[in-house]
Amino acid sequence: MRYLMTTNAGSSTPDEKLFAEMGRFIEELTASGVLLATGGLGPATIRVSSSGDEITVTDGPFAEAKEAVAGFALVEVRSQEEAVELARRFRRIVGDGESRIQEVFTS
Template structure:
């Protein structure tokens, strides 16, 4: 099962406060453990929302909203994509994670959809298209820009 593990933003991360050398070292060591265990597929930190944009959809209309965004507790400061056997395994890995912030912090774990989750609506043709897109994205990610 694939899961997205999201490090929730704090007022400090939204203010652009960078992690200490000690925290960067601890996170680097944790990431190495994840890779060695075959768990980590990807992981990145995100800039504060002041550098982001949102696109709001209303029917065929689109509007762009510039950051920063309110409700810091709803924002994401970083993420991992993991391949685990179960949600319980993901929780156990998160419990081993260094605290990603200096004070209190929160990490959310959410499963990714698999083809079977979509039922009959996800036709064999759509499944083939999805496989082509994933393969092309993988190839593009491994090419220099």
């Protein structure tokens, strides 16, 4: 099962210890084949919306900084519970904040 895990921007600035711990976590997940992709997201966003035949493109940002998605990980695990455990481990490393987990449907 694949899951997209996203995290909101935290209020604190990451330090070298956090980067080192996160590096080890990413290496572990990559070596085990669980981590398919990961990355940080820039603050600039573009919204593309449609209504009938009209397409509107609007430059952002749109949400408060603390609500903006700051990063993602695409993982392949055996169960939702395993995805939740990975998110718990991630939150223990990065501290206060919020992460979301969504199943990715594949054909």
